[in-house]
Amino acid sequence: MKPESIRKYRPFPAVSLPDRQWPDRAIESAPIWCSVDLRDGNQALPVPMSIAEKLEMFDLLVGVGFKQIEVGFPSASETEFNFLRRLIEEDRIPEDVTVQVLVQAREHLIRRTFEALDGAKSAIVHLYNSTSPLQRRITFGNASKESIIDIAKKGTTLVTELAAEAEAKGSKITMQYSPESFSDTELDYALEICESVMEIWQPTPERKIILNLPATVEWSTPNVHADQIEWFGRQLKNRDSVIISLHTHNDRGTGVAATELGLMAGADRVEGTLFGNGERTGNLDIVTVSLNMNSHGLETGLDFSDLPTVREVYERTTRMTVPDRSPYGGELVFTAFSGSHQDAIKKGFDRRLEDEREAAGEIVPWGVPYLTIDPRDIGRSYEAIIRINSQSGKGGIAYILDREHGFDLPKTMHPQVGLKIYNLADELGRELTPDEIRDAFFEYFANVSEPMSVVDYELDHSVGERGEVRCRATITLNGEKQNIEGLGNGPINAFVQALDNAGLKQFNLTDYRSHAVRGGSDADSAAYVQLRHNDETIIWGAGVDPSIEMAGLKALVCAWNLLAAKGE
Ligand SMILES: CC(=O)SCCNC(=O)CCNC(=O)[C@H](O)C(C)(C)COP(=O)(O)OP(=O)(O)OC[C@H]1O[C@@H](n2cnc3c(N)ncnc32)[C@H](O)[C@@H]1OP(=O)(O)O
Numbered sequence: 001m002k003p004e005s006i007r008k009y010r011p012f013p014a015v016s017l018p019d020r021q022w023p024d025r026a027i028e029s030a031p032i033w034c035s036v037d038l039r040d041g042n043q044a045l046p047v048p049m050s051i052a053e054k055l056e057m058f059d060l061l062v063g064v065g066f067k068q069i070e071v072g073f074p075s076a077s078e079t080e081f082n083f084l085r086r087l088i089e090e091d092r093i094p095e096d097v098t099v100q101v102l103v104q105a106r107e108h109l110i111r112r113t114f115e116a117l118d119g120a121k122s123a124i125v126h127l128y129n130s131t132s133p134l135q136r137r138i139t140f141g142n143a144s145k146e147s148i149i150d151i152a153k154k155g156t157t158l159v160t161e162l163a164a165e166a167e168a169k170g171s172k173i174t175m176q177y178s179p180e181s182f183s184d185t186e187l188d189y190a191l192e193i194c195e196s197v198m199e200i201w202q203p204t205p206e207r208k209i210i211l212n213l214p215a216t217v218e219w220s221t222p223n224v225h226a227d228q229i230e231w232f233g234r235q236l237k238n239r240d241s242v243i244i245s246l247h248t249h250n251d252r253g254t255g256v257a258a259t260e261l262g263l264m265a266g267a268d269r270v271e272g273t274l275f276g277n278g279e280r281t282g283n284l285d286i287v288t289v290s291l292n293m294n295s296h297g298l299e300t301g302l303d304f305s306d307l308p309t310v311r312e313v314y315e316r317t318t319r320m321t322v323p324d325r326s327p328y329g330g331e332l333v334f335t336a337f338s339g340s341h342q343d344a345i346k347k348g349f350d351r352r353l354e355d356e357r358e359a360a361g362e363i364v365p366w367g368v369p370y371l372t373i374d375p376r377d378i379g380r381s382y383e384a385i386i387r388i389n390s391q392s393g394k395g396g397i398a399y400i401l402d403r404e405h406g407f408d409l410p411k412t413m414h415p416q417v418g419l420k421i422y423n424l425a426d427e428l429g430r431e432l433t434p435d436e437i438r439d440a441f442f443e444y445f446a447n448v449s450e451p452m453s454v455v456d457y458e459l460d461h462s463v464g465e466r467g468e469v470r471c472r473a474t475i476t477l478n479g480e481k482q483n484i485e486g487l488g489n490g491p492i493n494a495f496v497q498a499l500d501n502a503g504l505k506q507f508n509l510t511d512y513r514s515h516a517v518r519g520g521s522d523a524d525s526a527a528y529v530q531l532r533h534n535d536e537t538i539i540w541g542a543g544v545d546p547s548i549e550m551a552g553l554k555a556l557v558c559a560w561n562l563l564a565a566k567g568e
Pocket residue numbers: 040043073075076077103104105106109128129130139140151180216279
């Protein structure tokens with residue numbers, strides 16, 4: 001902003017609370033959760049959900065484990081009204097789920113709301129009116145503090161009357177009151193208006209009222225929000241008859257932090273939406289707060305173990321998209337492109353496998369660098385964890401070849417393969433897919449068969465002494481067929497002797513490994529051969545074949561060809 005623009009803004013006043021307790025507290029248990037996807041989330045959508053979409057979202061929320069769901073603002077429109085009627089009349093609300101409905105403190109709207117609730121087993125009637133100086137001055141036309149309190153009291157009186165009638169017919173009604181714009185309302189005034197509502201509703205510890213203290217607009221840093229909540233909870237009369245609820249928005253990008261600090265400051269309940277959908281920058285993202293708690297070892301009662309499905313239904317029904325960097329749900333949040341991260345993650349997973357083997361069934365505490373949780377715990381797969389572009393390193397490429405294609409390359413082969421493949425990504429100027437990485441591995445390092453290739457081989461174990469083997473092989477060299485023969489203490493060694501006998505050995509074989517290809521087709525084997533030339537050049541080649549012996553020979557020939565390509 002330009003200085004002249006900045007000058008029109010003011011600092012947000014701090015709360016005087018020198019003995020604040022919340023900074024020394026931790027979140028030790030989950031709050032009561034209330035989803036407001038179908039109300040605050042829905043009211044903010046360019047294209048609000050249809051009834052069919054709302055029903056699908058409702059079922060999703062129930063499946064995730066929400067026990068309180070704000071289903072709409074039934075007095076606002078026929079769609080909203082009819083949606084609630086369908087939930088009730090089609091008996092779609094599980095016994096342990098309470099539906100919540102929002103209504104302004106206006107008589108005709110409150111009456112219509114109770115009509116919509118007729119027959120509901122358990123409902124929260126959520127009454128609100130705005131209380132901040134800004135709203136009093138602008139929205140309510142310079143209304144006095146008393147007149148705003150009067151709106152709340154009149155609304156509560158009517159809710160109390162109609163709730164008694166509904167309860168007489170068998171419904172259980174809980175009252176919720178929100179001093180909307182609490183976050184910029186004078187604290188003592190917010191307290192006064194809430195206590196006026198309580199005087200009418202007469203909550204008890206057995207029949208608590210919910211006081212929802214919304215950061216309707218996020219004006220301050222999250223510590224100020226926490227101070228407001230702690231101050232309110234400490235001053236409030238009959239605290240044991242009240243559930244203090246948080247409802248943060250995200251205007252400054254700290255809605256999650258504000259809720260977490262608000263819980264430390266003593267709140268009991270949290271309202272929010274999946275992936276933070278909602279007015280402007282959105283409501284609190286409940287997925288993030290809940291999974292943050294899980295990641296500290298706390299159970300929350302919400303189950304996001306299949307987050308991809310939650311995201312799919314959310315994106316389809318709301319027509320919103322989850323950004324790639326959105327915590328937990330975003331496409332790229334469990335992905336590392338950069339070399340040093342890939343290296344650490346690969347080592348972390350390898351170590352974890354070892355630790356789990358050693359722990360023999362005991363739980364091994366999570367500890368993989370750069371990953372706050374195990375992606376599998378929320379239904380994300382490992383596949384996308386490491387992706388390869390020009391920022392990637394050898395560890396990441398080895399990880400893809402291992403986890404995606406089952407090739408466990410020897411550690412000292414990683415630099416040779418890594419360099420070639422990330423240079424390829426650099427040349428192409430884009431990310432390489434796991435299949436492209438496998439194809440590049442085969443093009444440059446596995447089964448390379450020019451100028452030499454093995455056409456056939458035969459092993460005779462009945463010759464020589466102490467288990468020696470004779471290898472007779474047909475090779476082609478520069479298109480010419482040649483028969484070669486050698487004796488050695490194993491197939492590879494015999495083939496090396498055969499090459500030597502044919503005058504084709506300008507190398508020492510310095511390492512050889514093999515393994516079955518994990519998940520490979522036709523139960524392939526992979527072999528890796530390291531050759532050294534003139535004590536200087538070291539080169540690895542790989543061979544893949546259904547026969548482990550042929551895989552070894554192909555690896556050797558491959559390494560020979562790679563040496564030849566270097567002119568050595
Ligand atoms: C922060 C939040 O998200 S709050 C929820 C916001 N959600 C919505 O607004 C979506 C649903 N609402 C609606 O569809 C409509 O507002 C309706 C149908 C409920 C009401 O519509 P209308 O009465 O035609 O219009 P509108 O809401 O603009 O009413 C404004 C009047 O209500 C008053 N008012 C607004 N909120 C409240 C309230 N909570 N309690 C009492 N009066 C209120 C305003 O001061 C204004 O009064 P005025 O006409 O004397 O100036």
